Amino acid sequence: MTRKTHILAIDQGTTSTRSIVFDSKARSLALSRREFTQHYPNPGWVEHDVEDIWRDALDTAREAIEQSGGVDRIAGLGITSQRETVVLWERSTGKPVHRAIVWQDRRTAAFCAELKRDGAEEMVRAKTGLLLDPYFSASKITWLLDNIPGLRARAEAGELAMGTIDCFLLWRLTGGKVHATDVTNASRTALFNIHTQQWDHELLALFNVPQALLPALCDNSGELGMTDPALFGQSIPIGGMAGDQHAALVGQACFKPGMAKATYGTGCFMLLNTGDKPVTSHHRLLTTIGYRIGGKTTYALEGSIFVAGAAIKWLRDGLHLITHASQTDDMATRVPDSHGVYMVPGFVGLGAPHWDPEARGLICGLTLGSTEAHIARAALESVAYQTFDLAHAMREDGAMQAQTLRIDGGMSANDWFSQFLANILDTDVQRPVDLETTALGAAFLAGLATGVWQSLEEIGTIWEQERLFTPDIDGALRLTLLRGWEDAVRRTLTPPHETTSVTSARRDQAA
Ligand SMILES: Nc1ncnc2c1ncn2[C@@H]1O[C@H](COP(=O)(O)OP(=O)(O)O)[C@@H](O)[C@H]1O
Numbered sequence: 353m354t355r356k357t358h359i360l361a362i363d364q365g366t367t368s369t370r371s372i373v374f375d376s377k378a379r380s381l382a383l384s385r386r387e388f389t390q391h392y393p394n395p396g397w398v399e400h401d402v403e404d405i406w407r408d409a410l411d412t413a414r415e416a417i418e419q420s421g422g423v424d425r426i427a428g429l430g431i432t433s434q435r436e437t438v439v440l441w442e443r444s445t446g447k448p449v450h451r452a453i454v455w456q457d458r459r460t461a462a463f464c465a466e467l468k469r470d471g472a473e474e475m476v477r478a479k480t481g482l483l484l485d486p487y488f489s490a491s492k493i494t495w496l497l498d499n500i501p502g503l504r505a506r507a508e509a510g511e512l513a514m515g516t517i518d519c520f521l522l523w524r525l526t527g528g529k530v531h532a533t534d535v536t537n538a539s540r541t542a543l544f545n546i547h548t549q550q551w552d553h554e555l556l557a558l559f560n561v562p563q564a565l566l567p568a569l570c571d572n573s574g575e576l577g578m579t580d581p582a583l584f585g586q587s588i589p590i591g592g593m594a595g596d597q598h599a600a601l602v603g604q605a606c607f608k609p610g611m612a613k614a615t616y617g618t619g620c621f622m623l624l625n626t627g628d629k630p631v632t633s634h635h636r637l638l639t640t641i642g643y644r645i646g647g648k649t650t651y652a653l654e655g656s657i658f659v660a661g662a663a664i665k666w667l668r669d670g671l672h673l674i675t676h677a678s679q680t681d682d683m684a685t686r687v688p689d690s691h692g693v694y695m696v697p698g699f700v701g702l703g704a705p706h707w708d709p710e711a712r713g714l715i716c717g718l719t720l721g722s723t724e725a726h727i728a729r730a731a732l733e734s735v736a737y738q739t740f741d742l743a744h745a746m747r748e749d750g751a752m753q754a755q756t757l758r759i760d761g762g763m764s765a766n767d768w769f770s771q772f773l774a775n776i777l778d779t780d781v782q783r784p785v786d787l788e789t790t791a792l793g794a795a796f797l798a799g800l801a802t803g804v805w806q807s808l809e810e811i812g813t814i815w816e817q818e819r820l821f822t823p824d825i826d827g828a829l830r831l832t833l834l835r836g837w838e839d840a841v842r843r844t845l846t847p848p849h850e851t852t853s854v855t856s857a858r859r860d861q862a863a
């Protein structure tokens with residue numbers, strides 16, 4: 353009999369779906385990837401057709417299995433996905449009742465503001481570690497139940513199931529047998545209490561979400577279900593599941609308190625391992641579950657930036673300045689600086705640390721000397737500046753002592769960006785050999801459950817650095833650049849907001 357030592361990971365991201373097969377040395381044997389259509393039915397709205405997502409998940413998984421030597425070698429499957437995005441489907445048919453409302457969607461901004469005015473934010477923050485913002489799943493579920501005729505009654509009658517993308521994929525992969533989500537994805541819904549690790553009745557009442565909709569809760573690694581044998585020719589044990597950013601924390605082997613990673617995909621999400629205690633931020637960062645294995649929880653502090661690679665995608669698809677994202681590397685190198693141009697990519701509002709859902713993007717400092725290279729460079733720089741604001745907030749919270757940051761995701765392939773990031777953070781930036789860290793993390797979780805790897809310690813020894821970027825910038829220039837960024841952010845925020853990055857004086861002191 354063929355020894356089963358390969359692990360399949362399905363990584364369902366905001367703009368693309370990938371399936372990768374890894375061997376027991378965590379080497380990628382086969383990768384299949386598809387970009388899918390984004391739907392923008394109204395300004396600030398973002399939707400996904402979940403049948404597109406299911407088709408791509410299945411097709412890419414089948415291709416990767418085929419290219420890696422067949423299903424006989426596959427020991428287990430790990431699922432990871434974009435978080436917060438909400439799907440409602442019929443339990444009897446498995447059919448979605450609406451397109452998924454995506455994490456970037458701002459349609460519930462007014463509802464969240466109303467809840468905030470009613471004084472609900474403190475309770476939400478204390479129980480969930482999150483804020484009252486349209487980013488999280490709960491208000492999106494409320495919107496669907498209140499705006500699509502008949503849905504609330506059907507939900508209350510137990511006819512419908514709710515899930516984030518991980519949960520929907522698990523349901524479909526098991527042929528409708530398992531309705532469950534893992535605790536990391538649950539921790540992003542604003543309905544899950546991160547302290548009791550259960551769905552919370554007070555939160556369900558606040559958002560008016562019927563309990564009958566909710567999935568069961570599970571660890572990130574374990575016996576989560578078996579795939580329907582009709583899908584891949586034989587059943588595969590599903591051994592791992594996690595939100596993509598949490599999977600990346602595992603894929604980057606950030607297993608010790610103080611270790612941090614930032615994943616640069618559509619958005620950028622920086623997670624810092626805080627160990628077995630949840631840390632409450634005083635700078636509007638999120639407290640979240642890092643991972644839970646064998647019932648033991650590791651917490652993380654998270655800074656969420658809504659637009660990172662999406663700004664580069666906009667240069668390509670919106671402005672037609674480039675035809676491929678990687679061109680920005682050369683363009684940024686071509687000019688000595690951004691010529692005073694700043695971009696604040698608030699296309700879908702601003703996330704941490706500002707949390708301003710009504711803010712919109714801005715390019716400032718334009719002169720007749722500004723060129724497309726300056727704009728491309730400003731777009732890359734904006735992602736580094738936003739990361740600085742997160743790292744700074746983590747330091748102010750006393751949580752980040754580490755002098756290195758591990759990076760991954762599509763945008764981290766950009767050498768110029770990675771060096772500028774190290775310069776602006778004044779921190780060493782480590783890039784691993786495999787930038788598909790999210791999928792690797794899901795594979796690690798599945799491999800732990802199926803005996804391919806024995807422990808997190810063993811996984812830690814597999815992580816391998818490809819390149820180290822060390823800071824190489826004049827200190828005074830760095831501070832001037834940061835002041836320019838702070839000024840640009842101030843212009844972007846909607847009135848009564850103030851920049852929540854500390855004042856220049858305090859930051860100069862800290863920097
Ligand atoms: N070389 C590059 N330089 C800058 N941005 C890049 C580069 N390659 C990819 N990107 C950006 O990274 C994003 C894709 O990363 P990926 O990790 O696949 O995202 P997601 O998981 O959110 O779909 C796109 O938004 C793209 O614009």
Ligand SMILES: O=P(O)(O)OC[C@H](O)CO
Pocket residue numbers: 364365366367433434435436455595596597617618619620621
């Ligand atoms: O698709 P990504 O990689 O940008 O990640 C999306 C996040 O999970 C949203 O919270």
